[in-house]
Amino acid sequence: MNADCRPALTLRQDTVGALAAMQAVFARDMKVAFRQRQDLLNPLLFFVMVVTLFPLGVSPEVSFLREAGAGILWVAALLSVLLSLDHLFRHDFDDGTLEQLVLQPQPLFLLVLAKTAAHWVLTGLPLVLLTPVLGVMVHLDGNSIGVLCLTLLIGTPVLSLIGSIGAALTLGLRSAGVLLSLLIIPLYIPVLIFGTGTVASAAEGAPVGAYLALMGAFLVLALTLAPFASAAALRISLSNG
Amino acid sequence: MSEPLLQAVDLQCERDERILFRDLSFSILPGTVTRVEGPNGSGKTTLLRMLAGLNDAWSGNLLWCGKSRTGQREEFLRNTLYLGHRPGIKPLLTPMENLRALTAGRRPLPDRVLRQALEGTGLAGFQDVPCRNLSAGQQRRVALARLLIADEPLWLLDEVFTAIDASGVNAIEQLLQQRAAEGGAVVVTTHHDLRLPGMQRIVLGGGLTDEC
Numbered sequence: 001m002n003a004d005c006r007p008a009l010t011l012r013q014d015t016v017g018a019l020a021a022m023q024a025v026f027a028r029d030m031k032v033a034f035r036q037r038q039d040l041l042n043p044l045l046f047f048v049m050v051v052t053l054f055p056l057g058v059s060p061e062v063s064f065l066r067e068a069g070a071g072i073l074w075v076a077a078l079l080s081v082l083l084s085l086d087h088l089f090r091h092d093f094d095d096g097t098l099e100q101l102v103l104q105p106q107p108l109f110l111l112v113l114a115k116t117a118a119h120w121v122l123t124g125l126p127l128v129l130l131t132p133v134l135g136v137m138v139h140l141d142g143n144s145i146g147v148l149c150l151t152l153l154i155g156t157p158v159l160s161l162i163g164s165i166g167a168a169l170t171l172g173l174r175s176a177g178v179l180l181s182l183l184i185i186p187l188y189i190p191v192l193i194f195g196t197g198t199v200a201s202a203a204e205g206a207p208v209g210a211y212l213a214l215m216g217a218f219l220v221l222a223l224t225l226a227p228f229a230s231a232a233a234l235r236i237s238l239s240n241g
Numbered sequence: 242m243s244e245p246l247l248q249a250v251d252l253q254c255e256r257d258e259r260i261l262f263r264d265l266s267f268s269i270l271p272g273t274v275t276r277v278e279g280p281n282g283s284g285k286t287t288l289l290r291m292l293a294g295l296n297d298a299w300s301g302n303l304l305w306c307g308k309s310r311t312g313q314r315e316e317f318l319r320n321t322l323y324l325g326h327r328p329g330i331k332p333l334l335t336p337m338e339n340l341r342a343l344t345a346g347r348r349p350l351p352d353r354v355l356r357q358a359l360e361g362t363g364l365a366g367f368q369d370v371p372c373r374n375l376s377a378g379q380q381r382r383v384a385l386a387r388l389l390i391a392d393e394p395l396w397l398l399d400e401v402f403t404a405i406d407a408s409g410v411n412a413i414e415q416l417l418q419q420r421a422a423e424g425g426a427v428v429v430t431t432h433h434d435l436r437l438p439g440m441q442r443i444v445l446g447g448g449l450t451d452e453c
Contacts, residue, residue: 010394011306011316011320011394012319012320012392012393013316013319015315015319015347015348016345016346016347016348016349020345020346020349021345021346024342024345024346025346027342028331028334028338028342028345031334031338032331032333032334035333035334035371036333091331094327095327095328095329095330095331095332096325096326096327096328096329096330097329097330097331097342099295099323099325099327099329100323100329100343101346102295103293103294103295103318103321103323104318104346104347105315105318105319105346105347106315106346111346235297236297238295238296239295239296239297239298240298
């Protein structure tokens with residue numbers, strides 16, 4: 001091994017900026033995900049299957065579907081995000097990249113935020129994009145579909161952010177799946193209630209501004225608090241590893 | 242830089258209600274190689290993870306450049322390179338992509354330098370093959386390529402010689418020695434019979450520390 005390319009040795013005072021480091025983390029997660037495309041399809045398939053099976057299992061009547069449609073889509077989206085959460089840190093934990101991430105000289109919560117953003121782009125965003133098609137399938141009208149997409153667009157990042165706390169906390173555990181659901185579902189409930197509430201209100205022709213503002217508040221709250229909590233949880237999980 | 246980079250004072254670590262070590266004190270000086278020794282389960286990896294800042298379940302004091310490390314976490318991380326049991330290599334990415342991702346958050350380097358570093362670890366021609374198609378030793382070598390381009394003064398290396406062939410082991414020994422000569426500090430845990438002139442030893446398990 002030769003070491004010609006190494007510079008002289010001094011203590012370093014500066015390092016890569018947080019933004020560049022976040023970009024690098026995001027880019028790597030995207031690259032890894034696209035090398036394993038079939039894993040990307042899992043949450044989407046789950047989403048489509050649940051929404052398709054519901055009319056078959058309960059009732060294909062237009063009046064029922066129009067009423068329950070938004071709820072079905074929201075529940076299906078929530079569960080498919082929940083299913084994908086375990087992968088958020090698991091692979092990185094197993095191959096040691098997570099250790100290297102924690103040891104990077106940038107604030108950990110920003111790097112965690114970048115990872116969570118990648119998770120949302122890979123799971124939440126495709127669900128939002130698929131929603132109009134499935135919305136038509138459950139006979140929602142145009143206005144409701146628009147509002148539903150909007151609530152999911154605001155809501156799914158919240159799901160990813162809250163979920164990242166649970167995923168980080170249960171990282172070192174063997175039966176993480178069940179515990180993760182138990183931890184996270186109660187925190188998801190308000191998002192679900194307001195998400196479906198917004199669409200119901202839109203279907204009645206009532207204004208939805210207040211609902212959307214509340215959901216926006218959820219998002220801001222999750223954006224500002226969840227990365228700190230996840231970063232702290234990651235440190236604890238790695239400390240035992 | 243003649244003052245110690247890292248100083249441990251009365252470290253104590255407990256794991257699963259068993260005391261791994263207590264009253265452990267040592268200094269890591271620039272220009273030295275330190276080997277952590279001890280039987281399996283004596284806490285070598287735990288000690289290294291503590292030094293790296295991954296494990297927080299310990300008591301005692303760790304000083305970085307003479308001051309408590311707690312208040313200067315980023316300064317410490319910036320100047321420390323840790324290679325663990327799990328090398329931090331993504332099996333789906335190629336060695337080039339892995340190396341680029343690992344250095345991006347510390348010191349981005351042009352591809353030419355990264356390629357050269359991989360060639361330097363004997364991975365010429367494998368730079369763009371997904372790592373899962375490489376052998377265990379080759380995957381370790383991807384992580385070791387970081388040592389060729391690292392400018393961090395303190396290296397913490399956990400079992401670096403695992404899965405590396407005889408000539409590779411030789412090369413790493415030389416690299417460590419050269420690193421110490423340049424003024425870097427290296428802490429290694431290994432079962433390999435590493436003997437370098439002026440090497441400091443920390444012996445775990447017996448509860449005593451000696452320097453030679």
